[in-house]
Amino acid sequence: MADRLEMLRQMQAENPTDPFFAYAIALETGKNDAAEGIAKLKDLALNCPDYLPTYYQLATWLYEVEKEQEALAYLRTGASVAMAQGEAKTLREINALMAELSS
Numbered sequence: 051m052a053d054r055l056e057m058l059r060q061m062q063a064e065n066p067t068d069p070f071f072a073y074a075i076a077l078e079t080g081k082n083d084a085a086e087g088i089a090k091l092k093d094l095a096l097n098c099p100d101y102l103p104t105y106y107q108l109a110t111w112l113y114e115v116e117k118e119q120e121a122l123a124y125l126r127t128g129a130s131v132a133m134a135q136g137e138a139k140t141l142r143e144i145n146a147l148m149a150e151l152s153s
Contacts, residue, residue: 054078069101084111102131102140113151122151
């Protein structure tokens with residue numbers, strides 16, 4: 051993991067405006083430290099609110115740590131972003147997760 055994380059950090063340094071690398075670092079970090087992964091995804095949602103993949107993963111992790119209302123709030127935001135971007139498939143996935151978490 052350390053090697054992969056270091057590689058991602060180097061790639062992020064070379065491409066500082068590409069949110070994919072921040073997302074990938076958050077995912078890699080979250081494998082061993084959910085709280086840190088969540089914090090990194092929250093930062094990404096704040097700093098790159100149009101990066102759509104953030105919302106589904108962030109909501110999933112928040113739900114896993116029993117923060118259901120916060121998870122639903124991020125899903126609602128993600129649904130708005132997906133609609134604005136015309137991403138119908140992602141919108142369906144987000145809506146399905148919202149329905150699952152709400153029941």
